Amino acid sequence: MTVTHLERRGSTPLERLQLLLHRRPTISPLVVLIVASAVFGLASDRFLQPSNLSLILQQVAVIALLAVGQTIIVLTAGIDLSVGAMMILVALVMGAFGGPLGWNGIVVVLLGLMLGGLAGGLNAFLVVRIRLPPFIATLGTLNIFVALALILSGGRSTPGTDLDPFLTWTATAFAIGDFRLTMGVVLVLLVYLVVGFALSQTAWGRHIYATGDDEPAAHLTGIRTRRVLTSAYVLAGVICGLAAWALIGRVGAATPNSAVDANLDSITAVVIGGTSLFGGRGRLAGTLLGALIVGVFRNGLALMRVDVIYQTLAIGVLILLAVSLDQWIRKGRSAS
Amino acid sequence: MTLQTDPTTMASAAASGASTPAGGRAPLIEARGIAKAYGAVVALDGVDLDLYPGEVLALIGDNGAGKSTFIKCLTGAVIPDTGTIKVDGQEVRIRRPQDARDAGIETVYQQLSLSPALDIATNLFLGREIRRPGFRGSVLRMLDVPAMRREAREKVQDLGITTLQDITQAVETLSGGQRQAVAVARAVAFGSKAVILDEPTAALGVRESRHVMDMVTQLRARGLGVILISHDMQNVFEHADRIQIMRLGRRAGVVSPRTHTMQQTIAVMTGAATLDADGRVVPSDEAPSGATS
Ligand SMILES: Nc1ncnc2c1ncn2[C@@H]1O[C@H](COP(=O)(O)OP(=O)(O)OP(=O)(O)O)[C@@H](O)[C@H]1O
Numbered sequence: 001m002t003v004t005h006l007e008r009r010g011s012t013p014l015e016r017l018q019l020l021l022h023r024r025p026t027i028s029p030l031v032v033l034i035v036a037s038a039v040f041g042l043a044s045d046r047f048l049q050p051s052n053l054s055l056i057l058q059q060v061a062v063i064a065l066l067a068v069g070q071t072i073i074v075l076t077a078g079i080d081l082s083v084g085a086m087m088i089l090v091a092l093v094m095g096a097f098g099g100p101l102g103w104n105g106i107v108v109v110l111l112g113l114m115l116g117g118l119a120g121g122l123n124a125f126l127v128v129r130i131r132l133p134p135f136i137a138t139l140g141t142l143n144i145f146v147a148l149a150l151i152l153s154g155g156r157s158t159p160g161t162d163l164d165p166f167l168t169w170t171a172t173a174f175a176i177g178d179f180r181l182t183m184g185v186v187l188v189l190l191v192y193l194v195v196g197f198a199l200s201q202t203a204w205g206r207h208i209y210a211t212g213d214d215e216p217a218a219h220l221t222g223i224r225t226r227r228v229l230t231s232a233y234v235l236a237g238v239i240c241g242l243a244a245w246a247l248i249g250r251v252g253a254a255t256p257n258s259a260v261d262a263n264l265d266s267i268t269a270v271v272i273g274g275t276s277l278f279g280g281r282g283r284l285a286g287t288l289l290g291a292l293i294v295g296v297f298r299n300g301l302a303l304m305r306v307d308v309i310y311q312t313l314a315i316g317v318l319i320l321l322a323v324s325l326d327q328w329i330r331k332g333r334s335a336s
Numbered sequence: 337m338t339l340q341t342d343p344t345t346m347a348s349a350a351a352s353g354a355s356t357p358a359g360g361r362a363p364l365i366e367a368r369g370i371a372k373a374y375g376a377v378v379a380l381d382g383v384d385l386d387l388y389p390g391e392v393l394a395l396i397g398d399n400g401a402g403k404s405t406f407i408k409c410l411t412g413a414v415i416p417d418t419g420t421i422k423v424d425g426q427e428v429r430i431r432r433p434q435d436a437r438d439a440g441i442e443t444v445y446q447q448l449s450l451s452p453a454l455d456i457a458t459n460l461f462l463g464r465e466i467r468r469p470g471f472r473g474s475v476l477r478m479l480d481v482p483a484m485r486r487e488a489r490e491k492v493q494d495l496g497i498t499t500l501q502d503i504t505q506a507v508e509t510l511s512g513g514q515r516q517a518v519a520v521a522r523a524v525a526f527g528s529k530a531v532i533l534d535e536p537t538a539a540l541g542v543r544e545s546r547h548v549m550d551m552v553t554q555l556r557a558r559g560l561g562v563i564l565i566s567h568d569m570q571n572v573f574e575h576a577d578r579i580q581i582m583r584l585g586r587r588a589g590v591v592s593p594r595t596h597t598m599q600q601t602i603a604v605m606t607g608a609a610t611l612d613a614d615g616r617v618v619p620s621d622e623a624p625s626g627a628t629s
């Protein structure tokens with residue numbers, strides 16, 4: 001294989017590290033996850049037990065799912081502040097139709113996915129047509145979706161027992177060895193596989209990266225950047241619909257009071273996972289690692305009886321470290 | 337007459353001084369009355385252009401004369417306010433760059449149009465990716481990365497571009513000249529009817545510039561039309577069959593290196609002279625613009 005200019009240029013160990021992290025953006029979150037797990041494992045006997053690891057998976061499932069949609073948006077150099085609100089809206093609509101109105105569960109789930117896509121379509125319209133900055137557009141829709149959810153549901157929850165069983169199907173548990181997984185967790189992994197494949201193996205994925213990297217350049221290359229952006233927001237909405245389904249299973253009800261922090265947590269997972277907020281670089285696998293890191297920190301610190309406030313503090317430090325690392329890696333690039 | 341260019345015909349045709357080379361050939365691209373304003377700034381004020389197969393048409397003009405804006409109107413990167421474009425005699429609506437590409441027109445834009453984080457092979461095939469054969473390609477829509485890399489390597493080699501070694505290298509890690517080479521390679525490799533180059537040698541060394549001009553000559557020999565924007569008059573006079581002079585958003589005239597000297601051409605370009613209907617250069621009454629010394 002030919003030696004690239006860069007490998008020749010990366011002379012000091014530090015520069016070589018910079019290059020490696022740039023080429024393999026999932027390395028840093030993977031290292032963090034392994035080190036954190038090892039430390040928590042030493043600090044608490046219970047941490048590495050299958051029952052606890054299974055619990056972590058179930059705890060992060062909903063956030064991990066939202067973070068898939070968030071990753072797609074961030075790769076396009078955007079941000080979606082409304083993912084959590086879309087999820088709550090869909091969950092409450094599903095709860096209303098699958099509960100009091102007694103609709104068939106499968107129909108309700110499909111309806112929920114469509115509603116998610118529609119909500120994402122509104123974001124796409126604002127970003128692509130009206131040309132609002134994604135931050136502003138989704139800040140607006142965040143409030144609209146939350147308000148709509150409360151208006152439609154009247155602020156009431158629908159308990160899982162009143163729902164069509166298909167809506168709580170994501171809570172169905174099964175065991176693999178000592179591990180207990182839920183269908184919700186399986187759903188999450190499936191979404192990661194499918195979207196990860198689309199991002200890394202299809203032309204659509206390349207166009208997402210190219211659009212986020214340099215939108216005007218991508219447009220001149222012949223990529224239909226508006227269409228690409230629209231697809232990203234709509235898909236993120238549909239994934240929020242799936243997250244709503246997982247949420248109903250996880251909480252055991254369709255309620256407006258759950259997952260209030262879901263939105264910021266999804267961004268946290270994306271950022272810790274090594275996806276650049278400037279767009280065009282990152283891996284979906286990194287986001288899964290990022291979501292797991294957040295889950296591991298919260299769970300591990302809780303087992304060590306560290307107060308929730310300090311868990312939050314730790315997450316904050318993690319975010320800043322991750323973004324600083326991204327800046328450092330990018331700086332090495334632009335200096336060349 | 338075949339598509340192969342006959343240099344003598346071209347020369348005598350151009351020598352007539354008119355803006356159409358003879359041979360009864362229809363233009364590949366015919367633009368009429370292209371106008372574009374950015375607010376109060378009139379970038380283009382009704383510009384015409386004819387590009388024939390097998391010719392190199394140079395587009396010259398001072399900075400801000402509207403050259404880049406004009407070719408962007410031809411390729412769908414900018415939507416003109418008014419004007420019509422015909423390709424092969426058919427009026428076409430080019431509303432986005434992909435439309436021009438579909439028509440066989442490839443472009444190297446002045447500010448290049450590469451995705452920095454993606455590698456050379458991906459950039460070459462951006463927007464025309466190769467999919468895997470069979471189920472994986474048709475249903476799963478899976479990219480054939482090995483095939484694209486192989487073809488990219490072949491194309492770069494065929495074009496004799498030696499500055500690009502590793503096809504899997506990210507474009508952002510390339511030097512300015514190497515990036516330009518990628519952009520030129522993409523246009524030359526995929527252009528089937530016309531290739532438009534906006535200052536393609538601006539960042540290139542002497543050897544690489546000469547190589548790009550060799551590629552231009554080959555395109556012309558293959559019967560493609562080439563529009564070349566350049567500030568390098570030597571280069572323009574050496575390679576162009578015809579020279580369209582742009583001035584203040586208008587076509588100041590079309591000359592040929594065989595009938596006009598470089599001094600005359602530059603005089604028209606700067607406004608010190610104008611072309612009359614017969615292609616004669618007449619000193620202009622209008623004072624030369626302040627920029628010229
Ligand atoms: N996007 C834009 N917004 C506003 N004005 C523009 C825009 N693009 C071009 N212009 C204006 O249009 C005019 C023509 O610009 P253009 O880039 O076409 O010139 P040019 O002939 O290519 O110059 P150069 O030789 O410097 O590349 C200039 O006055 C420029 O300021």
Ligand SMILES: [Mg+2]
Pocket residue numbers: 403404405446534
């Ligand atoms: Mg220009």
